[in-house]
Amino acid sequence: MIESVAAESPSKSVTSEVLAQEKFVADDWDPSRFDVQHWLERAPWRTLRDTRYGIRPDIGVTHHAVHDDKLVNQIYKLxxxxxxxxxxxxxxxxxxxxxxxxxxxxxxxxxxxxxDETRHYEVFCERLAQFGVSPQQRDQLMEDMTTKELRSFYDLIREQVDKGDFAAAMMAHNIILEGMAYPIYRYESAYWSVFDPSLSQLIRGAFSDEVHHVRFGEAIISRYTKLGDASRNRMQRLASEFHKLMTDVFESSIQHYIHLYQLVTDQYMEEVGDIEIFQGKKIRDVSEKDQAYILMEQIQQEHQNRMQRIGL
Ligand SMILES: [Fe+2]
Ligand SMILES: [Fe+2]
Structure with missing residues (x-):
């Protein structure tokens, strides 16, 4: 019995490998890295296993300040x-x-x-609901947080989708919006780790999906950049246009946000001071100004590295 299984296995695995390579039409990239089976193994069976709305039940408790301190509560929701x-x-x-x-x-x-994106939307909505925010109040908060810079950026993304321009829309969604936001995800999940480990976990869970989306974006955009001059030039022009808008978004809001965070940090320094807000740097040792500077530097660096990787 054991012998027959052993004898069967090699040919079986060869067969499934051959099938996996041929099951979809995909030009110049490996579809098995991005298919539904891969998704099941990556998210539902691994990062989301044993979670409910993205949170493990044994995660640490939420600090009372998130409920009781008006400023912390407000920043948290925003x-x-x-x-x-x-x-x-x-x-x-x-x-x-x-x-x-x-x-x-x-x-x-x-x-x-x-x-993935719909789940992210759902878990963040669920978290706000758990803090007593109604869908109407949530919509209002979202409206309040959409600055004119952010609106222009979102509008340009929507325009590419509405035009049905796949390459441009992919560049906007999966390279610029998600790629440039890496440092923000890292910062936010560290910042909330003491006040609300649940929110940190939600952010990390979404982040791990975004990393995967960016990988796909890189794979697919690399195809266009390799196609020839016209296509490459177009990608380059779009990348710099989107990059400028996204930089405006960050520049106009990072200082404001970090100032709010710092007000809270100063008040709860004893509890949050040891948070490693950047690699090797505790929050108590980095000034408000330096935090904004480092974050902006990291965002630009991420973008540059990515552009190099996709050949732009
Ligand atoms: Fe997302
Ligand atoms: Fe994403």
Missing amino acids: DIATFLTAERVSYTGIAKLMQHAPDEASQVFLATQTV
């Missing part, structure tokens, strides 16, 4: 509302983009990305 504005743009945009994808393997990937 932060989640800001995440929500991006998630809404993402899930509505990516779902629409499916019909404009160049091949079936990309469509399959976008279906999984749509579920």
Whole structure:
């Protein structure tokens, strides 16, 4: 019995490998890295296992200040509302983009990305609801947090999707919006780790999905940059246009946010001072000005590295 299973296995695995390589039409990239099976293994069976709305039941307790301190409570809600504005743009945009994808393997990937983005939207909504925020109040918070810079950026993303320009929309969603936001995810999940480990976990859970989405973006945009001059130039022009808008968004808001965070940090320094807000740097040792500077530097660095990787 054991012998027959052993004898059967090699040929079985060869067969499934051959099938996996041929199941979808995908040009010049490996679809098995981005198919539904991969998604199941990455998210539902691994990062989301044993969670409910993205939170493990044994995660630490929420600091009383998040409920009782007016300023902490307000910043907490505004932060989640800001995440929500991006998630809404993402899930509505990516779902629409499916019909404009160049091949079936990309469509399959976008279906999984749509579920990821929708889940992010849901878990952040759920967290706000747990703090007594109604859907109407949540919409208002989201509206309040959408600055004119952020609105221009979101509008330009939507425009590419509405035009059905797949390459441009992918660049905007999966390279610029998600890629440049890496340092923000890292900062936010560290910042809230003492006040609310649950929120940190939600942010980390969303972040791990975004990393995967960016990988797909890189794989697919690299195809366009390799195609030839016209296509490459177009990608380059779009990348710099989106990059400028996204930089405006960060520059106009980072100082304001960090100032608010610092007001809270100063008040609770004994409890939060040891948070490693940047690698090797405790929050008690980095001034408000330096935090804003480091964050901006990291955002630009992420972008530069990514542009190099995709050949722009
Ligand atoms: Fe997302
Ligand atoms: Fe994403």
